[in-house]
Amino acid sequence: MKDEQKSAPQGIDRTEMFGAREGDEGIIRCDACPVLCRIRPGRSGACDRYANVDGRLIRTDPLVMAQRTRDVGGEMVPFLANEPNWDGNPITGSDVFVTGIGSGTTYPDYKPAPFIVSSDYEGVDTVTVVTEGIFSYCGVKVKIDTDRHIGSETAAVRSKGEHVGHVTTAEYGSQMLSLGGVNHLTGGTKKEGNITCGVMKALCNKQPVELTIDDGSNLVVQAGKAPVIDGIVEQRMRVGCGSATIGIFAQQWHGEADEVVVVDDHITGVLSEHQAGKVLHMPSTGIRMRGRRSTPGRYFQVAEPGSGWGGTDIKDPLEIIEGFDEKVAWPGMRLLMTSTTGEDALYCILDDDLNPAEEDIPHPLQVVVERIGENCEPSLSTVLFMGGAGGSLRAGVTENPVHLTRSVRNRLTRVTMGGAPVYVWPGGGITTMVDVLKMPDDSFGHIPTPAIVAPIEFTLARNDYAELGGHAGHITSLTDVVEEFMDVARRESSHPDNPWPLDRRTV
Ligand code: SF4
Numbered sequence: 351m352k353d354e355q356k357s358a359p360q361g362i363d364r365t366e367m368f369g370a371r372e373g374d375e376g377i378i379r380c381d382a383c384p385v386l387c388r389i390r391p392g393r394s395g396a397c398d399r400y401a402n403v404d405g406r407l408i409r410t411d412p413l414v415m416a417q418r419t420r421d422v423g424g425e426m427v428p429f430l431a432n433e434p435n436w437d438g439n440p441i442t443g444s445d446v447f448v449t450g451i452g453s454g455t456t457y458p459d460y461k462p463a464p465f466i467v468s469s470d471y472e473g474v475d476t477v478t479v480v481t482e483g484i485f486s487y488c489g490v491k492v493k494i495d496t497d498r499h500i501g502s503e504t505a506a507v508r509s510k511g512e513h514v515g516h517v518t519t520a521e522y523g524s525q526m527l528s529l530g531g532v533n534h535l536t537g538g539t540k541k542e543g544n545i546t547c548g549v550m551k552a553l554c555n556k557q558p559v560e561l562t563i564d565d566g567s568n569l570v571v572q573a574g575k576a577p578v579i580d581g582i583v584e585q586r587m588r589v590g591c592g593s594a595t596i597g598i599f600a601q602q603w604h605g606e607a608d609e610v611v612v613v614d615d616h617i618t619g620v621l622s623e624h625q626a627g628k629v630l631h632m633p634s635t636g637i638r639m640r641g642r643r644s645t646p647g648r649y650f651q652v653a654e655p656g657s658g659w660g661g662t663d664i665k666d667p668l669e670i671i672e673g674f675d676e677k678v679a680w681p682g683m684r685l686l687m688t689s690t691t692g693e694d695a696l697y698c699i700l701d702d703d704l705n706p707a708e709e710d711i712p713h714p715l716q717v718v719v720e721r722i723g724e725n726c727e728p729s730l731s732t733v734l735f736m737g738g739a740g741g742s743l744r745a746g747v748t749e750n751p752v753h754l755t756r757s758v759r760n761r762l763t764r765v766t767m768g769g770a771p772v773y774v775w776p777g778g779g780i781t782t783m784v785d786v787l788k789m790p791d792d793s794f795g796h797i798p799t800p801a802i803v804a805p806i807e808f809t810l811a812r813n814d815y816a817e818l819g820g821h822a823g824h825i826t827s828l829t830d831v832v833e834e835f836m837d838v839a840r841r842e843s844s845h846p847d848n849p850w851p852l853d854r855r856t857v
Contacts, residue, residue, distance in 0.1 A: 369407030450805025501566025636678025692722030
């Protein structure tokens with residue numbers, strides 16, 4: 351058991367569900383998680399999510415109700431606002447969705463979920479089971495749009511010196527981090543677990559987090575914002591790898607340069623040798639590149655990874671050219687070198703000794719270099735939360751949890767998190783992945799075990815709910831939930847990209 355901490359504001363009364371009075375001093379024991387805090391009057395528990403307010407156990411964050419809206423002339427209005435028969439009631443026609451945010455958890459596992467809400471959606475009697483899941487098995491995937499080398503694959507990622515994850519497989523134009531997970535939360539020291547939990551919660555709540563990578567970069571990442579890498583705000587996500595860039599722009603370079611090299615840490619492209627150059631009948635230039643030739647005009651390992659040109663460590667691109675075959679190259683040959691983002695470019699003409707001499711980039715080539723930049727998307731950090739629905743989550747829905755798993759698998763049950771659509775991994779269990787930017791702000795919390803608390807909702811037809819052994823006796827109508835809690839709820843417009851969570855046709 352753990353003693354209470356700070357004071358807290360008012361929210362939903364959860365005394366009946368999780369509160370037990372202890373002794374004569376007004377102490378309430380919270381049993382919403384295994385920590386079992388003893389909370390004195392006017393104080394909150396170790397997670398700050400429950401407080402003892404005047405002898406009642408109060409969930410301190412407001413319940414979030416998503417409201418369906420649509421764009422009318424650039425203004426987001428209630429979904430039914432333009433319907434001729436709409437009476438102005440915000441809950442008419444199931445336009446409100448009760449999310450798990452602020453709803454409370456279920457512990458021990460067999461308790462029914464905090465809200466099991468029925469509503470009529472387009473003539474279908476629908477049930478949504480609403481809860482805040484406690485996730486010990488969860489992690490965060492971070493996609494960082496950059497060519498720069500931020501650290502080697504598998505290198506440790508740290509926060510405040512603690513190991514919170516690792517660099518994982520790079521993707522097309524992006525570096526990837528895998529953070530959190532049960533091994534960092536529970537398998538190391540208490541400090542490692544707590545810092546890992548804090549990093550995950552902050553990232554999922556769309557806050558900036560500073561990270562360092564062993565033998566790599568310092569990063570500041572925040573969902574939906576440009577990454578800051580070693581103090582520099584990243585601007586552009588590359589148009590493609592070096593080979594793809596050659597393919598895209600070959601025709602536009604043709605006639606303006608005799609050779610183009612697109613420098614890339616992974617695949618450096620050489621126009622005259624590349625299939626794109628061959629199709630345009632470009633003559634060989636006798637260029638001899640560093641690195642390992644994979645296929646014609648495509649070179650691997652021309653330099654070490656780094657934060658120079660195209661994610662390599664080079665500052666002078668001519669370093670990756672070993673020379674020119676004097677039987678093939680010719681004085682006056684025009685050479686353009688560029689990076690995959692167009693941020694770096696160099697133009698040279700070979701002198702009589704076949705040495706490249708730098709010149710101003712001619713206008714037609716400059717236009718194409720700028721077009722590379724124009725085709726780059728803004729660099730962003732993207733944060734996906736990934737977690738597995740375990741015991742308390744599934745038992746809160748049905749007495750026979752495997753039925754829920756099968757129902758999700760058979761697409762009879764739609765899973766959302768904070769009203770946002772999730773990707774459910776194939777295979778066993780209910781392992782979900784969600785883009786935190788599609789969720790309302792401050793959707794995530796934590797408990798000090800440590801574990802992440804995240805909203806999750808299961809929506810299905812009422813007859814299917816009965817068939818899977820759902821807690822049918824605990825169903826409350828949407829109207830009753832809205833009437834009882836609207837005053838203490840936070841109303842959020844549903845994200846415009848999200849399908850309406852009650853609409854199971856879009857499962
Ligand atoms: S940590 Fe939070 S949820 Fe867990 S017992 Fe304490 S107050 Fe309740």
